[in-house]
Each structure stands twice: as C-alpha cells, then as structure tokens.
Amino acid sequence: xxxxxxxxxxxxxxxxxxxxxxxxxxxxxxxxxTGGTFILRIEDTDLERSSRESEENIKDSLRWLxxxxxxxxxxxxxxxxxRQTERLELYQxxxxxxxxxGHAYRCYCxxxxxxxxxxxLLAKGEMPRYLGNCRDLTPEQEEAYRKxxxxxxxxxxxxxxxxxxxxxxxxxxVAFESDGIGDFIIVKSDGLPTYNYAVVIDDALxxxxxxxxxxxxxxxxxxxxxxxxxxxxxxxxxxHISLILGKDRTxxxxxxxxxxxxQYKEQGYLxxxxxxxxxxxxxxxxxxxxxxSMEELCRQFSLxxxxxxxxxxxxxxxxxxxxxxxxxxxxxxxxxxxxxxLIKEGYLPETLTPxxxxxxxxIVAAVQGYLPYVGAVVDHxxxxxxxxxxxxxxxxxxxxxxxxxxxxxxxxxxxxKGAEELETGSVxxxxxxxxxxxxxxxxxxxxxxxxxxxxxxxxxxxxxIIPILGKEKVLQRLSQTTGLSLS
RNA sequence: GGCCCGUUGGUCAAGCGGUUAAGACACCGGCCUUUCACGCCGGCAACAGGGGUUCGAAUCCCCUACGGGUCACCA
Numbered sequence: 001x002x003x004x005x006x007x008x009x010x011x012x013x014x015x016x017x018x019x020x021x022x023x024x025x026x027x028x029x030x031x032x033x034t035g036g037t038f039i040l041r042i043e044d045t046d047l048e049r050s051s052r053e054s055e056e057n058i059k060d061s062l063r064w065l066x067x068x069x070x071x072x073x074x075x076x077x078x079x080x081x082x083r084q085t086e087r088l089e090l091y092q093x094x095x096x097x098x099x100x101x102g103h104a105y106r107c108y109c110x111x112x113x114x115x116x117x118x119x120x121l122l123a124k125g126e127m128p129r130y131l132g133n134c135r136d137l138t139p140e141q142e143e144a145y146r147k148x149x150x151x152x153x154x155x156x157x158x159x160x161x162x163x164x165x166x167x168x169x170x171x172x173x174v175a176f177e178s179d180g181i182g183d184f185i186i187v188k189s190d191g192l193p194t195y196n197y198a199v200v201i202d203d204a205l206x207x208x209x210x211x212x213x214x215x216x217x218x219x220x221x222x223x224x225x226x227x228x229x230x231x232x233x234x235x236x237x238x239x240h241i242s243l244i245l246g247k248d249r250t251x252x253x254x255x256x257x258x259x260x261x262x263q264y265k266e267q268g269y270l271x272x273x274x275x276x277x278x279x280x281x282x283x284x285x286x287x288x289x290x291x292x293s294m295e296e297l298c299r300q301f302s303l304x305x306x307x308x309x310x311x312x313x314x315x316x317x318x319x320x321x322x323x324x325x326x327x328x329x330x331x332x333x334x335x336x337x338x339x340x341x342l343i344k345e346g347y348l349p350e351t352l353t354p355x356x357x358x359x360x361x362x363i364v365a366a367v368q369g370y371l372p373y374v375g376a377v378v379d380h381x382x383x384x385x386x387x388x389x390x391x392x393x394x395x396x397x398x399x400x401x402x403x404x405x406x407x408x409x410x411x412x413x414x415x416x417k418g419a420e421e422l423e424t425g426s427v428x429x430x431x432x433x434x435x436x437x438x439x440x441x442x443x444x445x446x447x448x449x450x451x452x453x454x455x456x457x458x459x460x461x462x463x464x465i466i467p468i469l470g471k472e473k474v475l476q477r478l479s480q481t482t483g484l485s486l487s
Numbered sequence: 488g489g490c491c492c493g494u495u496g497g498u499c500a501a502g503c504g505g506u507u508a509a510g511a512c513a514c515c516g517g518c519c520u521u522u523c524a525c526g527c528c529g530g531c532a533a534c535a536g537g538g539g540u541u542c543g544a545a546u547c548c549c550c551u552a553c554g555g556g557u558c559a560c561c562a
Contacts, residue, residue, distance in 0.1 A: 009562090010562085011561075011562045013561080013562075043562060045561090045562080046561055046562065048561090049561070049562090111560070114560095125488095126488095127488065127489060127558085128558090129489095129558080153560055166491095171491095171492070171493095174491065174492075175491090176490070176491070177490075180489065180490050180491095180558085181490090181558085182558080184558095184559090185559080185560055187560085188560040189560055190560075192560085194559090194560070194561085194562085195561070195562045196562090198562095199562085214556095215491095215492065215493090215555085215556065215557095216555095216556055216557070216562095217556095217557090217562090218491065218492065218556075218557080219490070219491055219492090219556070219557040219558070220557075220558095220562095222491095240492085242492085242493075242555090242556095243555075243556075245554095245555080247498090249554060249555075250554090250555075251555075251556080277499095280499065280500085280511085281499070282499090284499085284500055284501065284510095286501095287510095288501090288509080288510050288511080289510095290499095290510080290511055290512095307499095307500075308492075308493065309492090309493050309494065309500095309555095310492090310493070310554085310555065310556090311498090311499065311500090312498060312499075313498095313499095314498045314499060314512065314513085316498075316512060316513055317498070317499065317511075317512040317513080318512095319512090320511090320512055320513085321511095321512085323525095327525070367524095369524060369525055370523085370524055370525090431521080435521085441521085442520085442521040443521055443522080444521090445521070446521030446522070447521065447522070449521090450521075450522065456522085456523090457522065457523080458522050458523035458524080459522070459523065459524090460522095460523085460524090461521085461522090462521070462522090
C-alpha cells in the first residue's frame, strides 16, 4: 500500500467546529496508525470571511486536542506553501491548461444577469441553473465584453451524458450523472480559485492519498473528479463521513449550544475526553471498551468501522465521559484547571500564595468526583466560602432541631477544640468517637454536623470538608447555626 | 424540486442470511455508604412501513414514508 498522506483543510472563517475536529481526528488517526503523514492546509480563498485570527484559533484548538500535523502551515513541508492564497500561481498554471484544452472557458455574465436568469427560470417553474450562455463565445464576443470592462469568471465545461462514480470507502460506489451538474465556476472574477477547483489542485500536488471529509462534500466530489480527469491527475481515495447533528437532527450549529472547541475548552472539558467522545461519534471499536487514549485510538481506528448514518451529538454522554476522565486525573492537574474559575468567582485572590494553592487543592480533591466539567467547580464550593450558613430548606432546618443535636454538637465541638490538627484521618476518628460515645447511629451524628457546617443535606465527605474549613470556622459555624454557645 | 446519502431502544451504537438483537449514555430499582455523587448489581427499551428473493431476513432487491446533504463568484 502506498504511503498514507491525509489532510485536514479548514477554511479559517471561524473557530474550529466540533464537526471539523472529528474530520481532523479521523484523518490524524489514519495517518498515525499507518505511519503516514497528516497535513494541515488552510483554505482561505474566501477573502471576505477568512481571517488570520480564525486560523490561529483553529491551530490552537488542534494543538490543544493533541492533533499535531506533520506537514502544513507553520511547520512547512515539501509541498508548500500550505495556505491557498499563497498558491495562486499553481492554480493559474492548471487553469491555463484547462482553458487551452477546452475544458474551461471564460464567462462574462454578471451576477445581476445570472440572478435575472435564475428568476426567469423560477417564474417558468423550472430549476434555476446556469444555461451555458458563454459556453461558445467567439474571440470577438469576448473582446467586446472585455471592452465593456467586464471581469470574467472561469467555468468548467461539464461533459454531457457522462456517468461519474465516486468510489467511497465508507459509502461504496456512488454514481452521479454529469447532466445534473451545471458548468461550475473554478475561478472567481477576483482571480481566486473556488473550493471545488483549488481542492483538486492541492490534493493532487500534495499527493494526498485519502480524502476523509464530511458528507456534505459528497455531492461536490463528481465535480472534482471531472477536474482530476480533465487534467490527468491521479485521484485520491475518498471517504465521506456522516455529519454530526444537533438534538433536532439537523446539522449541528450554534443553535444547538456549544459547537466550537474553544467553548468546550473554556468550560473545562479535558481534551482527551473530547477526543475520546468524538472518536466514538461515527466510529465504533471492535470490543466493548469505550475509553480510549489517543494512542489506543491510533491502534484501533479503522475506516471500515465508520458508520454511514449521521450521529446526534449527545451532551449527556460527553459529560459522563468527561466526568470520568476528571475522576481519573490527578488532583494537581484538575486544581490547576480549576483555579481560574475560583479566582473569577472571587473565591481566590488573583495572586496565589502557596497556602492558597494548598487550600485550592484540598477543595478540588473534595469535589473532584462531582464535576462533569471543571468549570462546574464553582457550583460545589460555596460551602467552603460562605460567610453565613443557613439551612437550604425545611428538611435541613428540621435536622438541626432533632433532639440529639445539642449533645452531638457540643461533644463534637469539644473534640475539635481539643484536637491537635484537623486532617482527614483524625476527623474521621473524631466523628466515630462522637457517635460511639453518645451511642448514636451515624446518621444522627453526621447529618446535624453536615447541616450545621454547610447548610446542605448533601455534599462531599465531612472528613474532607472539616479540614478545609479549619478549627476556627468549624466552631464558629457550629455555634452560629445551632445557636449553641460552645465556649 | 432534481441529484445524492441515510433510517436498529430517548441518544451513541454492535450486527454484515440462522443471535434469547451486544455494549455505552440517559432513565428506573437495589446494594455500598454519615448524605449526595462515585462504584457495583439488576431492569425498562429498538430492527420506519409495505412488497419481494430465500427453507430462513435487522442483514439482499424494489417501492413508500421520514430525516439529512447538495445544487453559490462559501468552503
């Protein structure tokens, strides 16, 4: 088998989309597993919408996810440049050939004229399409148009009555009739190539072996094939992967919530969880394991286990998977991720002392198991910072009124006061002793203390909470919420 | 509308002519536990419909329905 060369070719018109990531990922995985090359090319021929900022965003996102490219923008390579606007002479060269061989021609119709034509067809109840007005202009006619100052576009002359078969690795053979394709534009009036044209030249010159891209490109493929053939260029193998849909089963867009990678990054998703999740969207492993590192994905990935049907993006599953990864990740890393959220919420100062970090780490350890994404940390830590504790509801208030409460609180407070230092192990012991000495069931001891300290019926382990609060705060809260003087 | 792709539980999905139709998320129940979460155990729940082909169809063919994509001087 020839060497695998695959590419991800986004247009820098916005932040990297979740669907784009999956295309990039599948390409990357195929490259890595075969020892092939993964290329990043930027398709920036839409001057209006392309921006350098978007390009940077896309590259940052890819790097963050661990999808690194072997060849392409920034890193270079033997087939550069890797930005389409820097490859204009190349496109020119092949356009000249197409023009000479009659596979392409100049069209002088203005957008207004075409619009008019479209409306006329629509009015007659016919399908709007290009009628081929300029297909066979004489040199004189062309000259006349040019004198008018018209700027031509270049159209590809689509042959009639041809059957074009796309051999697709995930869909099998898909046939199209050339008659259903109008002469399409390959060079815009501003001289820049269109997608359908540039993509062919680039893929061919960059010796791309497999074009793995979203299904929305499937209907464009016959046009591209026509260009390959007109130019006698070697064709790559195609693989069109299905789209990612939103909850309403239409192509995922902003309406469906977060669609760009940065949004997930900002919410505190782990890149490895996102990669794992996206890999499972449209591809399925052979066994029953669903947790995969990038390395494992590289080993297991296979194009023939890629599904044909579109997949709905399931945020619940992503959250579960991400939460799972968070639980598996060392507390140090989650703490580093959590700190910015805690600062933003005003729980931590802008500049942290070593003690602040230590405290943050303990807090994160206590709530790590609750987080679907790290940003959710702020929803679980009010109990550590609140100035005043109040029972969250009547049920909690009732707990504080149970008859054993005074003795429980007094005894426990005394133990806390007398303790050398409060840490998980010693607190566990104090709690045990309290319940033993009073001959009370765990619940009768733990719940009042929990409510007295946090106001909540639920939350992290008491032996995690208490050392974080510290002796002073514990005593203060116990007396404040129960109204007992604990001197 | 033309062309193209698709349709297995609420969601992701396995299955590639003979299975009690996997597994995961979600949901429900139980266990564990000082609570919740985690974890463990169990449960609910699907082949879009209709015709063929075949001894036998989720699997192959046709039709219908539904969903999506594409028909740009966007990619």
